[in-house]
Amino acid sequence: MRRISLALSAVLIGGTAALAAAPAQAATPAAAHRVTAAKACNADNAAIYTDGTRLRTKAGKTSAVKGQLYFGDPIRILSKKGSWDYVELKAKSRGGLPKGARGYVAHANIIPPFCGM
Known part of the structure; x- marks a missing residue:
């Protein structure tokens, strides 16, 4: 930890x-x-909150899984759809997904952007 x-x-x-x-x-x-x-900021500095988070092709628990993301994997939030966020990887993930891979992640598994005071 x-x-x-x-x-x-x-x-x-x-x-x-x-x-x-x-x-x-x-x-x-x-x-x-x-x-x-706290200052408002863009969604460019978000990260994955939990190990084994699934990157999915569509918003929803039943859609196909592209791969897994792990705590601290840096992401960019591109859009939101209900409780799902459409994201892009800012670097190669620890799970092996390449930089630039896009997909949906449940919002509960994301550390939201925070730009400080």
């Missing part, structure tokens, strides 16, 4: 953004006044 260390993390509380300080570091009063919402 990967360890991620963050000095400050955004926390949504009741629909408003607030800053939460990491245990080892206290937030300064100036930082508390600069709270902003």
Whole structure:
């Protein structure tokens, strides 16, 4: 499992953004006044969330499988269709699919794009 260390993390509380300080570091009063919402960004920096995620030819659990994707495989979301996203691989997948392969992935298996504060 990967360890991620963050000095400050955004926390949504009741629909408003607030800053939460990491245990080892206290937030300064100036930082508390600069709270902003997350920036909107394009769907170019998404990734696969689960190992063994199936890349399918069509949206739906019964469509043919092109191959499998694994945690961290970088993808570009091209469009959405219900709970499915039409994606393109940005690099060769760990499952062996070539860069540029396109297909549908269940939205629940995707780490959505986040561009930061």
